[in-house]
Amino acid sequence: MERSRMFQVRIHGRGGQGVVTGAEMLSIAAFEGGRHAQAFPSFGSERTGAPVVAFCRMDDKEIRLREPIMEPDALIIQDPTLLHQVDVFSGLKKDGYILINTTRTFEQLGLGEFVKWFKPEHLLTVPATELAMKHVHRPVPNVPLLGAFAALGGLISLEAVQAAIRQKFHGAVALGNMAAAREAYEIVMEQEKQAEAHHA
Amino acid sequence: MEQTVVKFYQTGTFTVGNRLLEPDQRSVQANTQRNNSLNSGHRACQGCGEALGARYAIDAAMQATNGQLIAANATGCLEVFSTPYPETSWQMPWIHSLFGNTAAVATGIAAAMRVKGRSDVRVVAQGGDGGTTDIGFGCLSGMFERNDDVLYICYDNEAYMNTGVQRSSATPPAARTATTMPVGPQPGNVFGQGKNLPQIAMAHEIPYVATATVADLRDLEYKVTKAMSMRGARYIHIFVPCPLGWGAASHDTIRLARLATESGFFPVFEAERGEVTGVSRIRHQVPIEDYLKPQKRFAHLFGAKPDIETIARLQAIADRNIRRYGLLDEAAPTAAQNRFKRLRDPLGDRAAYPATNVGVE
Amino acid sequence: MLEQCEGSHAVARAVALSRPEVICAYPISPQTHIVEGLGEMVKSGELACCEFINVESEFAALSVAIGASAAGARAYTATASQGLLFMAEAVYNASGLGLPIVMTVANRAIGAPINIWNDHTDSMSMRDAGWIQIFAETNQEALDLHIQAFRMAEELSLPVMVCMDGFILTHAYERIDIPEPEQVDRYLPPYEPRQVLDPNDPVTIGAMVGPEAFTEVRYLAHAKQMQALDLLPELAAEFKQVFGRDSGGLVKPYRLEDAETIVIALGSVLGTIKDTVDEMREQGIKIGVLGITSFRPFPIEAIRAVTEHAKRIVVIEKCFAVGIGGIVSRDVRSAVQSRPQQVFAVVAGLGGRAITKASLHKMLLEAIDDKLELLTFLDLDWGIVNRVLEREKQQRRSGPVAEGILRDIGTVSSKIG
Numbered sequence: 001m002e003r004s005r006m007f008q009v010r011i012h013g014r015g016g017q018g019v020v021t022g023a024e025m026l027s028i029a030a031f032e033g034g035r036h037a038q039a040f041p042s043f044g045s046e047r048t049g050a051p052v053v054a055f056c057r058m059d060d061k062e063i064r065l066r067e068p069i070m071e072p073d074a075l076i077i078q079d080p081t082l083l084h085q086v087d088v089f090s091g092l093k094k095d096g097y098i099l100i101n102t103t104r105t106f107e108q109l110g111l112g113e114f115v116k117w118f119k120p121e122h123l124l125t126v127p128a129t130e131l132a133m134k135h136v137h138r139p140v141p142n143v144p145l146l147g148a149f150a151a152l153g154g155l156i157s158l159e160a161v162q163a164a165i166r167q168k169f170h171g172a173v174a175l176g177n178m179a180a181a182r183e184a185y186e187i188v189m190e191q192e193k194q195a196e197a198h199h200a
Numbered sequence: 201m202e203q204t205v206v207k208f209y210q211t212g213t214f215t216v217g218n219r220l221l222e223p224d225q226r227s228v229q230a231n232t233q234r235n236n237s238l239n240s241g242h243r244a245c246q247g248c249g250e251a252l253g254a255r256y257a258i259d260a261a262m263q264a265t266n267g268q269l270i271a272a273n274a275t276g277c278l279e280v281f282s283t284p285y286p287e288t289s290w291q292m293p294w295i296h297s298l299f300g301n302t303a304a305v306a307t308g309i310a311a312a313m314r315v316k317g318r319s320d321v322r323v324v325a326q327g328g329d330g331g332t333t334d335i336g337f338g339c340l341s342g343m344f345e346r347n348d349d350v351l352y353i354c355y356d357n358e359a360y361m362n363t364g365v366q367r368s369s370a371t372p373p374a375a376r377t378a379t380t381m382p383v384g385p386q387p388g389n390v391f392g393q394g395k396n397l398p399q400i401a402m403a404h405e406i407p408y409v410a411t412a413t414v415a416d417l418r419d420l421e422y423k424v425t426k427a428m429s430m431r432g433a434r435y436i437h438i439f440v441p442c443p444l445g446w447g448a449a450s451h452d453t454i455r456l457a458r459l460a461t462e463s464g465f466f467p468v469f470e471a472e473r474g475e476v477t478g479v480s481r482i483r484h485q486v487p488i489e490d491y492l493k494p495q496k497r498f499a500h501l502f503g504a505k506p507d508i509e510t511i512a513r514l515q516a517i518a519d520r521n522i523r524r525y526g527l528l529d530e531a532a533p534t535a536a537q538n539r540f541k542r543l544r545d546p547l548g549d550r551a552a553y554p555a556t557n558v559g560v561e
Numbered sequence: 562m563l564e565q566c567e568g569s570h571a572v573a574r575a576v577a578l579s580r581p582e583v584i585c586a587y588p589i590s591p592q593t594h595i596v597e598g599l600g601e602m603v604k605s606g607e608l609a610c611c612e613f614i615n616v617e618s619e620f621a622a623l624s625v626a627i628g629a630s631a632a633g634a635r636a637y638t639a640t641a642s643q644g645l646l647f648m649a650e651a652v653y654n655a656s657g658l659g660l661p662i663v664m665t666v667a668n669r670a671i672g673a674p675i676n677i678w679n680d681h682t683d684s685m686s687m688r689d690a691g692w693i694q695i696f697a698e699t700n701q702e703a704l705d706l707h708i709q710a711f712r713m714a715e716e717l718s719l720p721v722m723v724c725m726d727g728f729i730l731t732h733a734y735e736r737i738d739i740p741e742p743e744q745v746d747r748y749l750p751p752y753e754p755r756q757v758l759d760p761n762d763p764v765t766i767g768a769m770v771g772p773e774a775f776t777e778v779r780y781l782a783h784a785k786q787m788q789a790l791d792l793l794p795e796l797a798a799e800f801k802q803v804f805g806r807d808s809g810g811l812v813k814p815y816r817l818e819d820a821e822t823i824v825i826a827l828g829s830v831l832g833t834i835k836d837t838v839d840e841m842r843e844q845g846i847k848i849g850v851l852g853i854t855s856f857r858p859f860p861i862e863a864i865r866a867v868t869e870h871a872k873r874i875v876v877i878e879k880c881f882a883v884g885i886g887g888i889v890s891r892d893v894r895s896a897v898q899s900r901p902q903q904v905f906a907v908v909a910g911l912g913g914r915a916i917t918k919a920s921l922h923k924m925l926l927e928a929i930d931d932k933l934e935l936l937t938f939l940d941l942d943w944g945i946v947n948r949v950l951e952r953e954k955q956q957r958r959s960g961p962v963a964e965g966i967l968r969d970i971g972t973v974s975s976k977i978g
Contacts, residue, residue, distance in 0.1 A: 064832030308628025
């Protein structure tokens, strides 16, 4: 994965799922890794349950661009029910990354055709809600998804994600979130290994 | 040889100007050392009730605070006649900002004094009825709710006088103003439910609320002094006749204020944290006509065919006040009794008035 | 020290470091995070020697600041949009009285129709009130400008409006260098008032001034803003000495040396414009950017000096004057009036509509091709406009305009950007 140019992540979810906090933590993790990062929400009327989008840009130099991310390098989809309601894939770069919070596969989600030409190691699923319930007892999938994102390598490290978690949360919730992030990280690392083996 | 008995009335009475009393029994105004905070040379009308009330109130406040007082003033008659460019009558720090924000400006001044550790410097806010009950209402309520350490004084002449006598929410029913002319089926101001600022202030449960008039200036000084002995939000509503706006003779200002009190139309009382603690009892009740007749703003109620029904409705308002505040009630605590109790002095252990119960009964 | 934090948080830290004595605020999107942050700092004791007052309206907020400032305290408040209008009377009062209040305006559109997103309509509505108006390009600059604002306000005895794009800056997480308290103390001395309510030296503030002197008093307000034209660059230079970075000043040139086309704008959109300009430079187009930091006083000479050689000036502004056209472009046009340069007004980003590189690129090429109108509304959907005009022609009871348009567009939430 290139490090020299800007990397743009778009996060889709619903109000109440921590989409905005997720983007913020992603930017903190990038910062911890010594990079410039910019995170901001799409500015729609936010209500619990309504579709929400947040953005995070990362770069090695100052980020001046302020427009919404129209051509993301990576998509994080926190709620698969959005898949057929909102045009989440709009502008996704060819060979971009798609990380979905789900227990199902891309095929089972009805995306098999759509992702046919994507590199398998760019298509990732992680049961983030389940992990969140297990470690933090709240169905907020944003943190496990960040742990999963760290497993993509080259952008943010798991350590940086843990640092971001400690900045945003305290006490038992922080510890729980850190464990959830680690487990998600390991799940995706496993998926990556398998995909690479399949490729080879 | 015949001897003529000459009665000296001045000696021993508690009229406000009496300098023959003991020094500590004199009113603030009678004191040759008074501050003259609102100095002479201002441009108020002949007989202006507001100028009279303001002079007494602010000098009393200056005395009570050892001169450590800052005033915020609303737009209105008082502001305009006291600061005609390039002169000012004020012998104390004074700011005029806007019409409706006086209470908020005072809040800011009090906050500045607090943050600078100057708890000895006190703040007074003052405005007319327009700037208080109408446009300044929001800021006033905010100041009350926060219990900011401000004494707010409203000089109520019952209309927007400075701009030409337009009606305010303090204008009494049936009164003529430029926007409530005595024409049509309901001449003069409408009979609404009124907007009772002292009651509203009491509903905010602030430490001290009082009404006063320029007919009892000792009482006015006492109430201001008492208010300055407390901290937190305080409100004094002073009834100040306006000869020009009311169409009254300029020498009738104090008399009209007394008639308003004695008819019951303007109740004089004090309250703490929402409960009435003292009233000025009516000494000789007068019918409402006695109060209305000297004012041209009520002239349309009289004449060849007096508007008996409207006069009766006005009398009913006075009667209700009498009932509500116990203005004829022998048992009700009087403001006079309160006045002559030892007052807590914020700066030392000095009684403002003697302990003996002497009054102008 | 470097931190990754929200713009609002950076501003709260800047204000706290500036040792304010009275903070009063009324909540309005998108300024809320700033005052919430400050409120918490005061309540916890982290920000000491400071009174935080919860007021009942924006009118009260600025009025409390007026009282506090007149009594010698360093006063701060923040607002946006409707709130700025609600305190309009007090805005004029503060500058008329010469009180050095600092106020953040988290730029937001003004209704009707109600809109909580970013544009510059609010600040522009108060551009003639006599406040100094400075615009931040980034959150770092927003932080820096607040510190400079207290300094410039107190030196000039004029209130200062620090404008930063609502949501786009206030709610964005970015890398910020938070200064040390010693640095700020070095730069910003305690407040020494020119006039103060003091029982030991009484003065009357706010007297009525008649025809004999009003013109002179008002001219002096203008003269003070003219002084600011010299002071602001000095303060920026001193800021660089103490803090080590460029912030503030009057204007910010970017790749102007041989530019034939110059793009002028205020605020955060400058970042997107610079990226666009870099791409066009790679294609060999001679184009540059001039950011205006100080909108009031308007830096006529500074703008004239750097735009002399350009063929055309394109002003991108997030505001417009109904019934006539652009606002910033009008001021720019008057600055360069004696020259043959064309000044184009491009109204963009109203009510938070995204300004994209793609749209800018297309529009700038049109300008270079001499195909741009003097007044353009970027990305305006003519279909919607014409449908409304047609509907109104057809029937008297055409219904509320905004609701009709929203019905035409369909659900907004399923769109991106």
